[in-house]
Amino acid sequence: MHLRAYRGKVVLLNFWASWCGPCLTEMPRFIAWQNRYRAQGLQILGVSMDDSVTTSLGSMRRLKVNYPILMSDPQLSLLYGGILGLPVSFLIDRRGFLSQRFEGDASSSRMEQQILQLLGQRYEPQGA
Amino acid sequence: MHTLHSRRTFLLQTPVSLGMLALALRNPHLMAESATTIPPSALLEPATIGAQLEKSSQLHWKILQVGFHSMFDQKHIRGAIYAGPASQPDGLALLRRVASAFPQSTPILLYCGCCPWTHCPNIAPAWDQLQSMHFTAVKVLRIENNFGADWVANGYPVA
Numbered sequence: 225m226h227l228r229a230y231r232g233k234v235v236l237l238n239f240w241a242s243w244c245g246p247c248l249t250e251m252p253r254f255i256a257w258q259n260r261y262r263a264q265g266l267q268i269l270g271v272s273m274d275d276s277v278t279t280s281l282g283s284m285r286r287l288k289v290n291y292p293i294l295m296s297d298p299q300l301s302l303l304y305g306g307i308l309g310l311p312v313s314f315l316i317d318r319r320g321f322l323s324q325r326f327e328g329d330a331s332s333s334r335m336e337q338q339i340l341q342l343l344g345q346r347y348e349p350q351g352a
Numbered sequence: 353m354h355t356l357h358s359r360r361t362f363l364l365q366t367p368v369s370l371g372m373l374a375l376a377l378r379n380p381h382l383m384a385e386s387a388t389t390i391p392p393s394a395l396l397e398p399a400t401i402g403a404q405l406e407k408s409s410q411l412h413w414k415i416l417q418v419g420f421h422s423m424f425d426q427k428h429i430r431g432a433i434y435a436g437p438a439s440q441p442d443g444l445a446l447l448r449r450v451a452s453a454f455p456q457s458t459p460i461l462l463y464c465g466c467c468p469w470t471h472c473p474n475i476a477p478a479w480d481q482l483q484s485m486h487f488t489a490v491k492v493l494r495i496e497n498n499f500g501a502d503w504v505a506n507g508y509p510v511a
Binding site: 275 | 420421422423425426427437439440465466467468471473474497498499500501504
């Protein structure tokens with residue numbers, strides 16, 4: 225999967241794991257945002273840092289996750305500067321540029337504000 | 353990367369607090385013993401150990417990482433031994449195996465740093481395990497935010 229596939233959307237890329245309490249606390253919020261802002265172009269993507277797919281699937285089913293979840297690997301973590309603590313989320317604008325990095329117990333209202341700001345920006349695809 | 357699945361479902365119309373309580377009851381990680389149960393006298397700050405490691409390539413501590421493999425594989429404290437996530441039965445078993453190779457008087461430094469300190473699921477079970485094995489010189493690295501922010505970003509030695 226490439227982020228290119230989501231060009232034109234605002235992407236919230238969330239690194240999480242089943243063993244991370246704060247991650248599981250914030251995921252219901254992401255589920256709600258995915259429902260609320262889907263029509264405006266928000267796409268949330270989860271990246272699991274669990275050691276096993278089975279563990280991740282268990283958490284996804286419990287939480288009723290409504291956005292795609294990918295499994296991480298060391299190369300992917302390095303691409304994002306190393307994921308050496310959770311939770312970490314990256315907000316990516318419609319052009320595919322990194323806009324914000326949220327780490328630890330990030331304020332949900334600040335995160336939502338940033339998402340709304342990016343959703344409000346005009347996007348003109350190249351060549352249009 | 354592998355896509356697991358993409359499903360569209362809707363949140364149950366349940367008050368958030370009740371939902372989180374139910375989630376916690378079903379998920380042992382949210383009910384994990386808190387790092388705050390470790391006595392303050394056993395805690396060491398990253399700056400203290402970081403400075404010692406910068407001065408000397410060898411410390412008298414056995415440094416055990418009791419977090420997750422995905423974190424250890426990326427970066428860990430120089431000289432640290434992977435001892436498994438102590439919040440999980442397999443991890444606790446690995447910690448027992450690793451620790452049982454050392455005399456009980458061995459100075460051991462435990463660290464995790466997977467999550468903010470008060471949410472870490474591993475560090476308190478690891479501490480309890482070594483106490484139950486009668487280790488007498490165990491200390492714990494108090495990582496406030498996470499390993500990346502409190503150790504790596506400060507330039508302390510890693511491998």
